[in-house]
Amino acid sequence: MDDRIQQIHESVKDYYSRLTTQKDGELASAACSCASGSIPDPVRKIVSELPEEILTRYYGCGSPIPDKIEGCTVLDLGCGTGRDVYVVSKLVGENGRVIGVDMNDDQLAVAEKYKDEMARKWGFSNVEFRKGFIEDLASAGIGDASVDVVISNCVINLSPDKESVFSEIRRVLKDGGILYFSDIFADRKVPEEISTHPLLLGECLGGSMSHDEFREIMKRQGWRLYAVVSSHDSPINNEEIEKLVGDIRYTSETIRAVKSPGRGAHGAPSGQPARPIAVPYPQQSCCSSGSGSCNCC
Numbered sequence: 079m080d081d082r083i084q085q086i087h088e089s090v091k092d093y094y095s096r097l098t099t100q101k102d103g104e105l106a107s108a109a110c111s112c113a114s115g116s117i118p119d120p121v122r123k124i125v126s127e128l129p130e131e132i133l134t135r136y137y138g139c140g141s142p143i144p145d146k147i148e149g150c151t152v153l154d155l156g157c158g159t160g161r162d163v164y165v166v167s168k169l170v171g172e173n174g175r176v177i178g179v180d181m182n183d184d185q186l187a188v189a190e191k192y193k194d195e196m197a198r199k200w201g202f203s204n205v206e207f208r209k210g211f212i213e214d215l216a217s218a219g220i221g222d223a224s225v226d227v228v229i230s231n232c233v234i235n236l237s238p239d240k241e242s243v244f245s246e247i248r249r250v251l252k253d254g255g256i257l258y259f260s261d262i263f264a265d266r267k268v269p270e271e272i273s274t275h276p277l278l279l280g281e282c283l284g285g286s287m288s289h290d291e292f293r294e295i296m297k298r299q300g301w302r303l304y305a306v307v308s309s310h311d312s313p314i315n316n317e318e319i320e321k322l323v324g325d326i327r328y329t330s331e332t333i334r335a336v337k338s339p340g341r342g343a344h345g346a347p348s349g350q351p352a353r354p355i356a357v358p359y360p361q362q363s364c365c366s367s368g369s370g371s372c373n374c375c
């Protein structure tokens with residue numbers, strides 16, 4: 079791992095360890111906080127059954143939880159204290175499975191603490207947490223084409239190597255599998271002094287992608303089907319941080335992408351015959367679903 083990547087990992091790890099262990103555990107800005115109106119009712123209902131500590135240490139910016147996931151294997155990248163993992167645990171049911179990956183011991187310790195309690199509450203045990211980097215899921219033991227759905231909530235912006243994150247997602251998804259993630263996007267390429275600033279990084283602003291940067295990665299890697307499911311402004315509500323980012327505007331977006339069958343990493347034909355779609359999702363043709371804008375195909 080090169081020095082720049084290591085430095086950013088350490089900076090982000092420190093940031094979230096401090097948040098997790100300090101009393102109120104609150105982020106300094108409002109950017110990385112979920113607009114409650116964007117949470118579907120079934121998810122909201124399950125959230126209300128989760129332990130208080132998990133909810134006060136939740137740092138997501140959207141609701142990247144697709145419907146109709148019963149029986150699926152779901153991987154949550156940067157699961158933090160496990161809020162979305164436990165929601166998905168109930169939704170996939172006892173025949174499904176959820177794996178949360180995070181690099182931060184303090185966050186994972188909170189997530190692990192509630193495993194037995196949540197298994198008793200739901201009536202089954204289908205959750206596993208693993209320590210690892212989202213840029214290297216192989217090291218966390220996530221095999222090729224082993225996952226039906228990858229979710230992630232306000233994490234990819236924190237990665238110093240987004241190309242590897244998306245290529246790992248392609249590797250672990252089954253053909254026809256779904257990537258569903260929420261993240262903060264910037265309205266332009268974020269300049270170096272902002273993208274390396276520890277406070278801005280930790281607040282999910284420094285490392286945000288612009289739409290162009292995101293589209294370039296998707297194109298390079300052969301992700302042909304993706305759509306913005308929802309998008310809303312991310313107000314910062316902190317004068318010091320507003321001064322630092324100047325006139326950059328941020329949005330929180332939830333994006334759904336499909337791993338097209340028969341394409342390998344970086345878009346090269348895989349040579350493998352396309353297997354049937356792994357999950358019985360309703361066929362969502364690009365641009366046809368939801369209310370959001372669309373950057374696809």
Ligand SMILES: C[S@@+](CC[C@H](N)C(=O)[O-])C[C@H]1O[C@@H](n2cnc3c(N)ncnc32)[C@H](O)[C@@H]1O
Nearest residue numbers: 136137138156157158180181182211212231236
């Ligand atoms: C903003 S928090 C979101 C946590 C969780 N998804 C939630 O909604 O509460 C970001 C999380 O991503 C983790 N993270 C950031 N970069 C990571 C990386 N490169 N590999 C693994 N985990 C990472 C952090 O440790 C932290 O738990």
